[in-house]
Amino acid sequence: MQKVRCDGCEHKFVPRPREKKGYQFFKCPECDKEYPICKITPKGIKLRDKLARERERYRLMNPGNTKPADIIAQHRLVQKLTEQFQAEVTPLAKAQ
Numbered sequence: 315m316q317k318v319r320c321d322g323c324e325h326k327f328v329p330r331p332r333e334k335k336g337y338q339f340f341k342c343p344e345c346d347k348e349y350p351i352c353k354i355t356p357k358g359i360k361l362r363d364k365l366a367r368e369r370e371r372y373r374l375m376n377p378g379n380t381k382p383a384d385i386i387a388q389h390r391l392v393q394k395l396t397e398q399f400q401a402e403v404t405p406l407a408k409a410q
């Protein structure tokens with residue numbers, strides 16, 4: 315991850331995102347200033363878990379013993395879940 319500069323104390327650091335109940339943020343290690351990243355709804359958190367599982371399933375699909383239609387269907391499912399998940403995320407960071 316790229317370094318950012320704190321606008322509180324000008325300290326340069328690599329952000330380490332943390333999450334509390336769907337609220338993602340990072341802090342300046344020098345002055346503790348908090349930088350909000352985004353907010354994920356409880357529905358979004360569940361969708362993220364499901365998405366991770368389905369992505370993994372898709373990744374492990376073997377074209378040698380899986381029907382192409384099943385692979386395509388799984389790909390579509392992953393895409394649909396990604397869209398649904400993104401709709402549950404509200405970005406809080408200001409544009410850099």
Ligand SMILES: [Zn+2]
Pocket residue numbers: 320321322323324325342343344345346347
């Ligand atoms: Zn700072």
